[in-house]
Amino acid sequence: MSDWLEGKVVENIHWNDGLYTLKIDADISPFTAGQFASLALxxxxxxxxxxxxxxxxxxxxxxxxxxYTADKGVLSNALYALQPGDTILVKNPANGFFTLDEVPQSRDLWMIGTGTGIAPFLSILRTTQAWEKFKNLVLLQGVRTNADLQYQDMIQGLREEHGERFRFQGFVSREAVEGTIQGRIPAAIEDGSLEEAVGLELSPENSQVMLCGNPDMVKDAVDLLKARGLAKNLRRKPGQITTENYW
Ligand SMILES: Cc1cc2nc3c(=O)[nH]c(=O)nc-3n(C[C@H](O)[C@H](O)[C@H](O)COP(=O)(O)OP(=O)(O)OC[C@H]3O[C@@H](n4cnc5c(N)ncnc54)[C@H](O)[C@@H]3O)c2cc1C
Structure with missing residues (x-):
């Protein structure tokens, strides 16, 4: 049985015009990192x-x-305007299968997110399960501008805690930003610059890949990974590619 709970907004951080974080107090049942909640107003x-x-x-x-506020998006623009103390509805329990329980064992876990699609990976990376299951964990964050490259403090904290086992690479498509690759993630898979920058090879033997966010990025990257011998991960036929499209 699912139920709508009344949550309270604790904080609404506007990172830039359209990109924001909500912190919410709501008495929901335990969830698994990688899952989602339905939020409503x-x-x-x-x-x-x-x-x-x-x-x-x-x-x-x-x-x-x-x-991220979607262009003319009904809910994302309404949520952007919330103030501390405002009520937000949260569906209990959480849902979804984009979790490590669904990802087969391997040496390396690659987590590829565009925009706000980095969220489930930041949750997963702060569980002990992630570090018990994989040797190397790679996080890729694809954004349009430097101002969209948020959560760098949390990423730096993961670097300090896990050392060489954690690798991060940012991608900024519309600007040249020091330390990031300029362009789209699929292009860097195709020309080999991704593996060169990260220092690991993508292979069916050693890699599991999770992709989340923009469906165009997910589709283009999946096609390239399939050409490299990786296969979609299905419950009835385990493979190496697990995806979550945001729209
Ligand atoms: C499993 C799952 C998890 C999701 N998690 C997140 C999340 O953590 N953060 C988040 O911002 N969104 C997330 N989304 C997308 C979110 O559910 C909404 O679709 C989004 O906020 C737009 O809702 P809206 O009512 O404002 O737009 P609507 O009025 O419903 O318009 C939808 C249109 O907005 C565009 N759109 C949808 N999502 C985005 C986006 N993220 N960036 C740019 N354009 C978009 C698409 O063109 C879509 O057709 C998730 C979606 C799914 C399926």
Missing amino acids: MIDGERVARPYSFLSAPHEKPLEFFF
Whole structure:
């Protein structure tokens, strides 16, 4: 049985025009890193609900979510305007199969996210399960501008905690930013610059790949990974590629 709970906004951080984080107090049942919650507001007398991945780890409170305001998007623009103390509806329990329980054992885990699609990976990376299951963990964050490259403090904290086992590479498509690759992630898979920058090879033997966010990026990257011998990970036929499209 699922139920709508009344949560309270603790903080709404506007990173830039359109990119924001909500911290929410809500008494939800335990969830698994990588899952999403349906969040909703009453708009013109109707409950408008959409799924959002947890960015907070399962042991953390308040709950944290990372948003981008979709062009003319009904809910994402309404959530952007919320103030501390405002009510937000949270569906209990959480949902979704984009979790490490669904990903087969391997040496390396590659986590590829565009925009706010980095959220489930930041949750996963702060669980002990991730570090028990894989030797090397690679996080790729693809954004449009430097101002969209958020959560760098959390990423730096992972670097300090896990040393060489954790590798991060940022991609900025519309600007040249020091330390990042300029362009799209699929192009860097295709020309080999991704593996060169990260220092690991993508292979069916040693890699599991999770991809999340923009469906164009996910499709293009999956096609390239398939050409390299990796296969979609299905419950009935385990493979190396696990995906979550945001729209
Ligand atoms: C499993 C799952 C988890 C998700 N988690 C997140 C999350 O953590 N953070 C997040 O910001 N969104 C997330 N989304 C997308 C989110 O559910 C909504 O689709 C998004 O906020 C737009 O809702 P809206 O009512 O504002 O737009 P609508 O009025 O419903 O318009 C939808 C249109 O907006 C565009 N769009 C949708 N999502 C995005 C986006 N993220 N960036 C750019 N354009 C978009 C698409 O063109 C889509 O057709 C997730 C979606 C799924 C399926």
